[in-house]
Amino acid sequence: xxxxxxxxxxxxxxxGQNVTLSCEQNLNHDAMYWYRQDxxxxxxxxxxxxxxxxxxxxxxxxxxxxxxxxKESFPLTVTSAQKNPTAFYLCASSIQQGEIQPQHFGDGTRxxxx
Amino acid sequence: xxxxxxxxxxxxxxxxxxxxxxxxxDTSENNYYLFWYKQPPSRQMILVIRQEAYKQQNATExxxxxxxxxxxxxxxxxxxxxxxxxxAMYFCAFMVRAGGYQKVTFGIGTxxxxxx
Numbered sequence: 001x002x003x004x005x006x007x008x009x010x011x012x013x014x015x016g017q018n019v020t021l022s023c024e025q026n027l028n029h030d031a032m033y034w035y036r037q038d039x040x041x042x043x044x045x046x047x048x049x050x051x052x053x054x055x056x057x058x059x060x061x062x063x064x065x066x067x068x069x070x071k072e073s074f075p076l077t078v079t080s081a082q083k084n085p086t087a088f089y090l091c092a093s094s095i096q097q098g099e100i101q102p103q104h105f106g107d108g109t110r111x112x113x114x
Numbered sequence: 115x116x117x118x119x120x121x122x123x124x125x126x127x128x129x130x131x132x133x134x135x136x137x138x139x140d141t142s143e144n145n146y147y148l149f150w151y152k153q154p155p156s157r158q159m160i161l162v163i164r165q166e167a168y169k170q171q172n173a174t175e176x177x178x179x180x181x182x183x184x185x186x187x188x189x190x191x192x193x194x195x196x197x198x199x200x201x202a203m204y205f206c207a208f209m210v211r212a213g214g215y216q217k218v219t220f221g222i223g224t225x226x227x228x229x230x
Binding site for chain 1: 118123147149156157158159161164205209211215216217218220221222223
C-alpha cells in the first residue's frame with residue numbers, strides 16, 4: 001500500500017542534542033512538507049520541498065533543518081537552537097502538477113524533552 | 115495572507131444526531147480549495163471532504179456534507195447520524211497553489227465528542 005511512514009513514533013531529546021525525524025513516502029509525490037502541531041494552534045509549516053535537492057523555509061523554520069537527497073525521503077532535524085521542541089510533528093506529501101489534490105499525512109512523531 | 119477561523123474549540127453531540135462545525139476564512143484569492151481533516155486520538159490526519167471554490171455545489175461524502183458560502187467565506191461541516199468513531203479533532207484547511215507548491219493554512223481545530 002502507498003503511504004507515508006514517519007519514524008520513530010516517540011522521540012526524546014536531551015539538552016543540546018540534535019535529533020532527526022524520518023519521513024519516507026512511496027506515493028511518487030514530488031512535494032513534501034513538515035508541520036508542527038501544538039495544542040490550540042493547529043498545524044504550522046516548518047519546511048517544504050518541491051523537488052529533490054531543493055527546499056524552502058515555512059513559517060517557523062528557525063531551529064530546524066531538512067534535506068531532500070531522494071524523492072522518497074525528507075528528514076527533519078530538530079537542532080539545539082530550537083528551544084521549545086516539544087510538539088507533535090507531521091510529515092505530508094502531495095503531487096505538484098495538475099489539479100490540486102489534498103496532502104497525504106504520515107502518522108506523526110511526538111518529540112519530548114528529557 | 116490567508117486566515118482560517120474555527121470558533122468552536124469543543125463540541126459534543128449525541129450518537130445518531132446531527133452536528134455542524136463552523137469554519138470561516140479570509141482571502142483575496144479567487145481560485146482555492148477547502149478541506150476538512152479529521153484527527154482521531156491516534157493522531158493520524160484523515161481527509162474528510164474537499165470543496166473546490168469554483169464549484170457552487172456543496173460537496174458530500176456519505177454522512178459528511180459541507181455548506182460552502184463563497185461570498186460569506188464560510189465552509190461549515192455537517193455530520194449526520196453521528197457515530198462514536200466520529201470523536202476526533204476536526205481541522206478546516208484552506209489551500210492555494212503558490213509558486214508551485216501547495217500553501218495550506220489550517221484552523222486551530224474543533225474537538226468533537228460523540229456521546230453514547
